[in-house]
Structure formats: C-alpha cells, structure tokens
Amino acid sequence: MSENGSVENLIQEKWKDELCPGVNGVLFSDGELILMECVLLMHERGAQVRVRPLARSTLRSALEFNENLWAFITELASYSWAEGNIRLSCGEGSMGSDGYVAAVRISDDRLVWAAFFDCSNPFEEIKVVNGEVVVVSTYGHRWSFPIEHPERVMVQS
Template sequence: MKNKIMLEHWLNEELIGINSLQKSNGEIIVLNCYNVTNKNNPLYYSFPLCETTIESLEKFNPDIWTTFEVLSNRIEINNEYIVFDGEGGMGNEGFIACTDSSNNFLWALFFTDSNPFYKIEFNNNEIYAYSSNSLLYKVNLTNPEIIAIEQKEWK
C-alpha cells in the first residue's frame, strides 16, 4: 500500500534528509554510513541500522524533508523499472531512486555525505551510482538496502 505522505513529498521533489532507504509504503530503513581509514586506504560502509516509519520520524521532527534534483541519465531496466540519481538540498547530499515503468515511486536511497551522484549504470542486478567525490555505490536493485561502496574515478 502506498503511503500518502511519502508520495506527496516525492511529487514535490522532496526526500527525508537522513541516511536511509525510503519506500513507497512509508517504511524507512535508517542506514549507518561511515568510513574507516586503514593505512591511507579509506574503506566505506553502509548498513541497515533499524526500521521506522515516516509518521514516527515526523513525530519527533516535522522538518525532516529536503529537496532533491536529478542530475544523471535515467536507465530503464527490463521495461519494469526506471533508475536515476542526483543531489539533495546541500552539496554533500546525494540520492538514488527507483520508479516503476509508469514513473510511480518505489524507493529512494538518501545519503548525507555521499556528495551528488552524476552517473548511473546497471550491471548484474546492481545499480552503479557514481558520486562527485570519486565513490561508486553498488546497490542491489531488488534489495536496495544491500550497498557496497568503493573508491572509483569516473568520466
């Protein structure tokens, strides 16, 4: 079932401005995103932390929404999904989103420290989203909470 609050904000080009996977049914999976430097080699991680709802988040902070702007190409996958990415309201934020083939919102990932995403590709059921700070986010299309992050230059 679609969540009215989520869909209203999506149509106004707004997402919840915290590290999270946001689903059309109003379910929010909060993500723990961090990096560790090991011998000058930073490693990046993003893992599910907990589940909550839009209503629960708004109960404690009604100002959780931020604008977004699409910056990348759009990829159509198997005539079933459309995937794209871009930036949040601040220069350090980025998002990756998926709609159905009729452009109905399915889910979005929002990151507060990814920087904007400018390029997107699809390979073996994974979305490859390239951020402006030379990071590649590999996201499982059908289980988008499964994320691998690596350093990767792109052109």
C-alpha cells in the same frame, strides 16, 4: 483512507515536489524506512565511505519526531531500465555532501524506493549492472544497490 494509504500518498506527493527524507536511509513506497549509518573517513589516500543498515522504522515514526525532515533533491543523472519497468534517478540534496538514488516505476511514475545519504557526495552517474543499480559519486566512489534490497548497498572507494 487508511493510515498506510495516507503515508503512501504523502511519499508520492513529496517525491513529485522533489523532496525525500533527509536522513541516512532507504525509504520504500509503503512507508518503511531503513535507517543507515553513513560514515565518511578521510585519510592520506582520500575519502572513504562506509555504510550499513542500522534499524527498520517507518516514515510515520520519523515524522512524529521531526515534521521537517524533508530535503530538496536535484536529479543529475537518470537511466531507464525497461526490463525492470524502472526509471532510476540520482543526484544531490541541498547540502554539498548529500546524495540520493531512487527507483521509480515507468508504468505509473510512482516512487518504489529512495536512498539518501548526507556524506556520500552527489551521485552523477547511474546504470544497471547485473541487476544492481550502480551509481558513482563525485568522490569517485562506486555504490551498488540491489534493486530489490537497496539497503544491502556496497561501496567501493
């Protein structure tokens, strides 16, 4: 088995066990990991979240530094987008402020990508709008992920 193949298999095994990397970022099925900055700002009008890409890395590299970076996730909502052969999933992590969003191929039930954020709060609604995955957090924030480039996420508070 190739080195990439073993990472890809590990990702799929962990996904089936309801685990994803507990780091702010987007993990792709080939092991690419885009690290994201996620900042929660509290002010008089309420909470605001800012998110932006920081760097490209790999799951293999992240695991070299922390073998226990996996976080348990729980699905709170899903949406089947037959046109794109994608089942979308969103929910929470094990900490109260964690949230995740994921895309899984309907045809073979394999993870395409998963985004995890430790300051988003759980995501409780999900749908597709104009080719983008749109989720709503328990803060009431609307997050829009382009399906092909989820790292280009935009947040509306």
